[in-house]
Amino acid sequence: MSFEWKYVRAPLSFLLKAIVLMIFIFPFLWMISTSLQTFQETLTFPPTWIPSIPQWVNFSTAMNAGPFLTYARNSIIVTFSVILIQVLVMIPAAYAFAKYRFAGKEILFSFVLLAFMIPGQVTFIPVYLMLADWGLINSLLPQILPFMANAFGIFLLRQYFMQIPQEIIESARLDNASEFKIIWKIMVPMSMPALATIALFSFVSHWNDYFWPLVMTDSAAVRPLTMGIAMLRETEGISNWHIIMAGNVVLVIPILIVYLFASKQIVKAFVYSGIK
């Protein structure tokens, strides 16, 4: 009897994909489910998947447990300032590294790579001391200033810019365009997918950041959502998982919305880098 591999291959590949998908999606569904359960339901075994009566009240409980409006405002200000400043720094830096010849270029670029490889956990103490020295700890600046330059973004965008033919830039120079105009009208539109990807990665990592604000803040007035949600746990001694998960859902929704808008650009970025 001959074994017909092709009849097995398609279902097998489907099964594997389904498993991988489940692994990724499971914690997510768990979070949503828990956020709608009662405290009792979270403790039952076997665990409940579908809450008997969805407890929407969990959300208001979570949001009323602290100054969540302030937290949300802080998260928004910090994340968007970081992205805006990063983009403003990244574009000219990547352009210079990709298309100019200047003294010290190699050394400067190796600094960028170095910055890209050193994790924040190594630098937070000196950065904290420096910012404390400047008296900035009671503001949002410690969460913004250290991230003005995105080394990974500069690196990725430089690679992208390097693929843009020199003749296009030279044509623009012959068309009497200033360097600013070349960047703004030619380089940026041509690298939109890369920029969107970098901005999204940056958004996710800063929106979700917990470690850095934990070190850099000492009052509710300057704390972001992630810390507010973590503090839900401590309010009553025992872990109110349903409340914490409700907070987490609130934290994640903006990421989903941004991803929906950016996903087309991101897929494009990966397709481009695959072809070129």
Add this chain to the structure above:
Amino acid sequence: MASIEFVNVTQSFDKNVIIKDLNLKIEDGKFTVLVGPSGCGKTTLLRMIAGLDPQTSGSVLINGKDVTRIPPGQRGVAMVFQNYAIYPTMSVRENIEFGLKNNKVPKDERKRLVESISETVGLAGYLDRKPSTLSGGQRQRIALARAMVKKPSVFLMDEPLSNLDAKLRVQMRIELIEMHKKLGTTFVYVTHDQVEAMSMADTIVLMNQGQIQQEAAPEVIYRQPNNLFAAQFIGVPPMNIAELGIDNVMFGFRPESGVLSTEPLATHFQVPGTIVTREMLGSETIYQVKSEEQAYMIKCTEDRFVVDQEVYLGVEAGNLFFFGADENRIDREDGRFSSYLEALGGRSKVLVMRGQANG
């Protein structure tokens, strides 16, 4: 309108000298073609005119004015690149308009110019399309329109037709010649295709290894090549070259100057040989004739011979060229010319007699 002049120009990249002490004057309003083998420095020359890679030393003058310190966008030159270099995120209209906008041309004027130029190059219906939706030939036209719309005084083109298929290339060649007639501006056109050079140029500038070999009208380069390089670069097949056997002198003749016959000829130069290849091109046939020491390419309008046939190859005295040991052509007026001609005649007689004795 503008003339261009190179005065003692040297260009080097990372200490490699590409062009050394070059002097060249490109006349106002002429269609000048820079031609030469790959890597000889044609693009380098063009880029110096545009100001994209300023020369290492010497000066480039446009209309008698040193432009060394003038940035590319303000030199009054437009350039068409080999890969077109179209702005891919802009529509056809935006591509053509970009230079006008940067030069602060008012909006109404811009609209009028863009529309009239797109009419000229045949892009009228495509102004709002993205370049990626157009064919290679249409993209080429965007690049031309973008250059023309600025009304430059110098038009630089770097192998603009090399990415097109053969038929479109011939058509664009004619269109470019007509465009030049109509605009009357200075065209500097780079190609490594000598057919393109011969058919389009008022003046050909022939280059090799960063040096100008000859600068002349196409027919002059063809009939009076300065040196061996010019003789062999221009013309298909190239000029036949062989050793004379005296003073390291070479002699040569064009493939179409050769006469073939089954009987000995009365021509000044002749040699017996065998036909080894035959290439029928329609109106003409190219034979490769192998003699004792050398193979020659012969172009005939008649197709009378077959492969392996024994023939006599002859060339009239008036169609023979001689090149000295320095590779420069020896002029007819030169005293040595007649003695070399005589020597070749004598050798021919010996060869033919020997051929008859063998045959």
